[in-house]
Structures are given as C-alpha cells and as structure tokens.
Amino acid sequence: MTLTAIIISIVCLVVGFVIGFVLSKSSLNSKAKFIVKDAKKTAENIIENANVKAEAIKKEKEAQAKVKFLELKSQHDENIQSREKKMQEAEKRIRDKEQKLNDELSKTGKLEKDLERQVAEYNKKHEIVVKKQQELDVATAQKVEMLEKISNYSAEEAKNELVESMKAEAKTRAQAYVQSIMEEAQLNAKNDAKKVVIQTIQRIGTEQAIENSVSVFNIESDEVKGRIIGREGRNIRALEAATGVEIIVDDTPEAILLSCFDPVRREIARLSLHKLVTDGRIHPARIEEVVEKTRKQIDEEIIEIGKRTIIDLGIHGLHPELVKIVGRMKYRSSYGQNLLQHSREVANIAATMAAELGLNVKLAKRAGLLHDIGKVPEQESELPHALLGMQWAEKYGENPEVVNAIGAHHDEVEMTSLLSPIIQVADGISGARPGARRQVLESYIQRLKDLEAAALSFEGVSSAYAIQAGRELRVMVESAKVTDEVAHQLSYDISEKIQNELTYPGQVKITVIRETRAVNIAR
Template identity: 90%
Template structure:
C-alpha cells in the first residue's frame, strides 16, 4: 500500500515536472527524464498493485483463519452449553420422576389411611358397645358384691384406700430408711452439729468421793475423852472448827455436821490426830486445829496447781487455783466436784476440737464452770452466777465468764463455748453411775425402753444396750416379714419419741431371723 502511494506521488511529481518543462520549452533530455519517471512510476504502481494483492490475499487468509478459530470456539461453547442444558434437563427429569413416585406413594398412603380410619371407626363403635356391656355387667357385679359383703361401693373403696395407704406407708418407710442410711454415710459435715446435741456415754470408771461426815472410833470410851469434863473439849473443838459434833448412841461413830466441807475435813483430821495422840484438852485442840487448817490450805493450793498442770491450763489467778483445790472436798449428788469438773473440761475440749473452736478456752471454762459451789461464806446467788462473778473479778476471758454463768441458763448464751460447756456438764452428770440420783432413773429408763418394744405384736424380746443408746428388738419370723419389720422399727421409735423421756437419741434395731436346727445322731 505504501509503495502504491509512493508511485502515485512520483507520477504526480513527474507530471508536474513535465508540465513545468513543457511550459518552458525544455529540451529533449527533460522529456526523456519525464518518460523515464513515468516508466518508473508505472513499475512502482505495478509492484504496488502486486504487493497489495499479495497483502490482500494474506489478510483474507488470516481473516478466514481467525473466522475459523472463532467459529470453532463458538461451536465448543455451544456444545458445552448444550451439554450443561442436557445435564440440567436430565436432573430435572430425575426429580420429576422421583416426585411422581412420591406422589404415587402419598396417594397410596392416603388410601391406606382412609381405610384405617374406616376400620378404627368400626372398631370404636364395637368398643363402645363392649364398654357399655362391661359397665352394665360391672354394675351388676358391684350390686351382687354389695349384697354379699354388706359394704357399699364407697365403703369398699375407703377400705381399699386404707389398705393401700398402709402398704404405701410400709414401702415409703423402707425408702426413707435407705435414704437416712445413705445420708448418715455422707453426714460428715452434719456430725459437728450432732456432737453438740448428742449426749454420749462415757465408758471409763470414776471413783465417787463424798465429803466425810462420819468419824469412826475404835470404842465408845473415846467418846467420853472427846466430850471432856462437862463437855469442855467438844465445845472447844466446835468453837475452833465451826463444825457441829454430834455424839449419840451410834456405836463407834461420831457425826460431823457442817455446810462447809473444808471445815468438816479440818475437824475430821484434827479429831484423828487428837485421838491418835491421846492428849485431848482445849489448848491442844486449838493447836492441832490450827496446824491442820494450814495443812489443808496448803493441800488445797497444791491440788489446784496439780489440776491445772494436768489439764495444761496456764495463767490462772491464785485465788481461782485455791477455789479449784477446794472442789476436792465438795460433792454434788454423790459425785466429787473436782473430778466432775476435770471430766467436763476434757469433754468440752474434745467437742471444741471437733467444731474447730478454741480448745484451751473450752478446757478452762469446763474446769471453772462449778467454782460457785465452793464459797467460803454462804451466798444467796445461784452457783453459776456466783462463779461468773468470781471469774470476771479475777480477769477471765469474757467467753469463759459467759460459759460459767450460762451453763444452767441463768443468763443468755453469747458464744458457741457456752452450749458446749452446758452439754459437757450434762454428759458428765448423766452417764450411768455418775450420781446416785441418776442411777435409779437410768435403770428405770432402760426398763421403759424394753417395755415399749415388748408392747408390739410379734416382738419376742427386747434389750436396751449401749447405756440406753440402742434398743435391739427380736421378732418372730413367722409373724413379722421384712416389710413389717421395717415398719415396726419406725413405730417403736415413734412411740419412744412421743411417750418416753431420754437424753440424745435412741437407735432402734429390729432383728428378724429364721433358724433351722437338726441333730445328727
């Protein structure tokens, strides 16, 4: 194309030059140049035409190739689209086929359902008819049963309900028993509370010491020597000791009467020394009594010190130590007061340790809880309040002071230490044999427990064990089965709870066994 344009330009130039030279009457050379230029231009045009034709053919060929390529690509796209459309069409046909199958199944199910509904309606009619016949027959039977049993339907229902109640109660009791046993196994946290509320029995023996009120003599001749001429010796002895000395017809015995056990002990020891020495007259009596009084006071202080050392109590006021020593010569209901206080101190310390409280304070309060029982001068105050005043006066801890004053509920309890001391005091005094007065009631309580169990039908024997803390009940296996045994245990415990008085709790164990005995000969 470029060469054609160049040829055209050259032809134009040649024409222009020819015109120029023709106008100027150029010579032949110029004409020759023009002719030559024309030929060159024609040649160039021819070449240009050839090249243009060649380019045209090449471009047509490229266009055809591009067309074929695009056509091939277009055909491939069409084929791909047709393939996808065929797949979609296939899936659609499959879904349509499945849908037709489902519709066919639904139609079949509807027919089956209609058939079943018709069958149900028919059976329901038959059932209603049978129910009517059954109600009629039942009414006739109830009427016949009422005539036979002389019970109306309501009365029979009430009796049946009572029977079912008894059976349900038995089963419920068995279930409750199993729950209680499981709870007891997992009651570690509740055990700390139970320790305060439960009075345990103490198995260790304890000597019961009484303040001596009888002075034994070898013969009645000594009585005359003690009385002295015109009774001067006995008057001097009573004046110095503050003890009333009773000399009566009691053989080989003289009675010493005084509210103060310490003074009574001084009089007893002084009499013993005077009788042993043989010299009995007013001056000697005063001398011996004075020595004995000093000896007793030293012994009281020594007993008090030894007691607090044994219990591990420190910092106790000297006056309180002296009061503790005086408790050795005092008894309460036949129970030695010092031994009782030591026992209360140990029990309270054990319980305080279980509850995570101050063990030392508990032991201190337990030892001092009855100090108000040994006043040097008679007081109108209750011993708990008097002991509280002394403890407060000599600088004891406020919790200890409150525990002393509240152990018989004279004042309000303000700390956990107070109920512990109260319970420990009850434990020491209530155990079997601790006090003369309690022993009889303890034996009677055991008899009442056994009698309560024996009052039930089917009970062959009953034994109160563990100091009345447990009741073992033996039943006849022929009359009492396992369910009735469980109910019997509950009924006996209810009767004990409602009718008897007892400390703490009583465990009721019902034992049922069957024995088969044969002898091989």
C-alpha cells in the first residue's frame, strides 16, 4: 500500500468518526444512526479500493522497472559485443601488418644476398679490367719508346709540334671562314633590315596631330560672356580656381579661350563651361559642383577610351589599371605628338616588324602600346618614364618580354629578348616622321609643371596653377594655415625660389589667393 492510499484511508476514517460523533451527540433519531453506519461502510469501501489501486500501481511499477532493466542489459550486451568486434578487427589488422612486414623483411634479405653476389662479381671483373689496363699501358709505353727511337723525338715534343701545326692551320681557316660569314651576314642584315623597315612604314600610316595649349569655347552670343565673368569677376575667378585653367574673355566674337598646358584640365573646363551655359545657372557654388561632376565624367571617359583602344588593337587580358593609363594617354603629348596616337602607331609598326621576323605579333603589339605608359603618372616621379612604365607593367602581371621591352626602349636596362630592339626601332620610326614631334612644346610644358611644383613645395599651399603661358602663377592657400600677413611673405618666398632655381623667359607674376568661407545649413 502506498503512502497516498494510507493517507486517504485515515482521512475517511476520521471523517466517518467525526460524522458519527456529531450525529450521536445531537441525539438524532434512528435515521441518523443508519446514516452513520452507511458512512462507515462507505469509508471501508474507499479504503479497500485504495488498497486495490495501490497494489495495481505497485505491480505496474515493478513491471516497468523489469522492462527498463532488460533494455539496459541488452544495450550493455550490445556495447560489449561491439567493443569485442572492434578489438578483433584491430587484432586482425595488426596480424596482417605483421605478415606484410615479415614478407618485406624476407624480400629485403633476398635483395641483400643478390647485392652481395653482384658486388663480388663486380670486384672480380674490376680486377680483370685493372690487369688488362696495366698490360695495355705497358704495351703503349713500349710502342712510344720504339717510335721515339725511330723519330729521334720524345712523345711530348711530337705532340706539341703536331698541336702547333694543326692550331696554325685551323686558325687560318677559321679567320677566312669568319670573315666570309661576317661579310655575308652584314650584307644580308642590312638588306633584310631595310626591307622590313620600308615595308613597315609603307603599310602603317597614321594621322599626325600636333596639340597646342589653347582650346576655343564657342558661345551663341557675347551676352554669355558677362554671365561667365559674373559680378566683380567672381564667377570667372571661381572657375579658374576650380579647374586651374586660364579663361580669356576678350573681343573675339562668340568665342572664349581656355589656356592651360594640361589637356585634361582644358577638357574639364570646356565641358564644365558647356554645362553651365546650357543650364543657365552660373555662380561659384554651382561652378564647383559642375567641375567636380565633370572631373568624374572625364575619369569614366578615360577608362572607356582605354577599352576602345585595346579592342581596336586586338589586345586581351590587360589589367584594369593599365587600361586606365592607356586612356589617359589621349590627354598627354610627347614633344607635341599625341601620346595615344604615337603608342598605337608604335604597336602597329612593332606588330608588322615582328610578323616579318617570325616573332610573337600579339606580344609585340602589346609592348608597343604600353612602351610609354610611364609618361602619364598621376603624380610626378623622379624615375625615367621607361623604368616607371616597366615597374607598372611588372606590378600588373605583364609578360617578362613586354616588361623588358618597356624598360629597354631607351637603353635604361639591358635587352633580354628580340622584342626589345623591335620596340626601340618602332618608337624611333614613329617619332622621326616629318612633323611628328616638336621639342619646344615639351620643354614649355615641363617649365609650367616646374612652376607649379615650386609653389606646391611650400606648407599651406593647397593648389597652384600656371597661367598666361607661364607668365603668372596663381597659388591657392588654406586659410586655416596661412594668414593675410603670411600670404604676402609666401608670395615673396615663392618668387625667390623660382628666380633662384628655375630658368624662364621674361618675368613671372605670383598671385597668392586666400579665401575664407563660412558655411551653415538650415534644417
């Protein structure tokens, strides 16, 4: 009997006795006595039922415990059998390995015996060979001694005389043969070289474009000039400060001149002016916004030009950075010759010459296009353009022959392949065409770059632009770092540095511009 059943039985008894006691105390009638009797009987029945249920629960729990015990016992037996099986398998593997090891040891023993037998046979044969050699040496010595007696010459003297006579005869014949070969090679080389160069020049013809440093912006009427200048000239000053281009508004009808040595700056200024005039809203804030958007547009256009160029030339797999550099060539010139046109021409000339000589045409065209990439750095570099271009090509995974051709086309590095002299010759052919280059323009552009670099070397200078063909230098300074008093001193210091370090015709005017802006936003 469980604890619950016992408690229920006791409670029932207590309740029955309490009821009986209450009924007996109240002197009820016989009906009350009957109720008490009935209650006692009910309590006894409840107790009996509780005992029966308790017994049934006990048997059920015992049965469940037996089942659980059997399950655990079965699981335990299975685990033991699994472990025994694994142990048997491990023992089998160990026995197999031992058997294999014994077999290998047996084979090794046999091989050692065979080796010992072969060594013994070799030693026996070696002894026989040594004896034969000794006999041969004795016979040779006897023959040499006999010959020395007959000829009255020692063996060493005879050998030296024979060698000397053969050496003189061979030298005479070799000199004659070499002279003949050299004359024939020089004649053929000159004829073949002339043939290749003439055929290449005849087959390759490109336009020769001479760039200048001035662009013309056409307008519909002269009324637009006043809007571009702005009140007290603030619009034109803002445009010049943002682009670094000198804007010349004179009496020329329906035209404005844009002057700058950098073609990229001129193109940005031209497109920005076109957008501003078309839109009609021309003020300093709008000018800066349009110039910035135009600069991004030019960057995208440079990439597109590079992609079109490599597609036209059939060049594949060029690194995106090299594609961008090729696009920038359109806005650069070398001695007055457009750099992109020059590079395309060199690529075609080199490809034609490589085809004539049976070399790799694709590599020649690739090296020809990339040979002057060192001329378009985003920042000035002290390295020669050939070495800088070679570094870029190597950095972006170009073929070693292409890398060497770029670096060696001005003899900065040693040529290691036949492709390098072809690129050097093609570059010379392209640059030597009548009217292809102008030395004066290159030196003029370099002088303007040196002027700007001299100003940028001072602390507090944010930008500098050479205008008026190098006769004026406009310097923008940071208002937080340069005060009005310092601006005057800075102008003097820059003029002194230019005067002492640079060579220039005439005189250069240095204008330092300091601007303070207060910007707030109403929300």
